Amino acid sequence: MYIAIKNEKIIGVYADNEREGLIDVDSIPEPEQKEGYIPVMYYRDGKIVYEYEPIPEMTVEEEHLIPEMTYEEQVVAKIRERYSVDDELAILRQRDTKPEEFEAYNAYAESCKEEAILLIEKQKH
Incomplete structure (x- = not known):
């Protein structure tokens, strides 16, 4: 690691x-x-x-002023919705012994990256 x-x-x-x-x-x-x-x-x-x-702590007014997250922050936040850091590290350590579990994780991570790109594009317009 x-x-x-x-x-x-x-x-x-x-x-x-x-x-x-x-x-x-x-x-x-x-x-x-x-x-x-x-x-x-x-x-x-x-x-x-x-x-x-x-x-x-944020006031109601401040909540509307939350800065946009970077690409990396968005990807990590989306991955954390499904996998904790511990889960992710375990999957990565065992990717050779549990290839199906790794493939499912990797496919999800790739979809998170695509989603982040789309969101960033949306925010630009």
């Missing part, structure tokens, strides 16, 4: 090393569940650690 970082913050988790500058890690620890906080992954001193940021 490989991670991409920017200023110590983990910005991506990948099954293979197809991108330049990825860091090889054995596993990703589970974050604590803290009500009212979002776990944010960082890579420090060779380890993945979490910091917990408060979930900001």
Whole structure:
């Protein structure tokens, strides 16, 4: 498993090393569940650690001002509707031993990418 970082913050988790500058890690620890906080992954001193940021409260007016998500954020959000991070990592680890499960996951991920592209195009117009 490989991670991409920017200023110590983990910005991506990948099954293979197809991108330049990825860091090889054995596993990703589970974050604590803290009500009212979002776990944010960082890579420090060779380890993945979490910091917990408060979930900001929004007024009704602010909800209408939510910025558009990037392509990557939209794809990940759509994948998370069906697969947790743990589920996704398990499928990726076992893709050679459970090819049907991997194919179903991969087909869904590809459809999420297509959906994100369509949504971005819609938002432009």
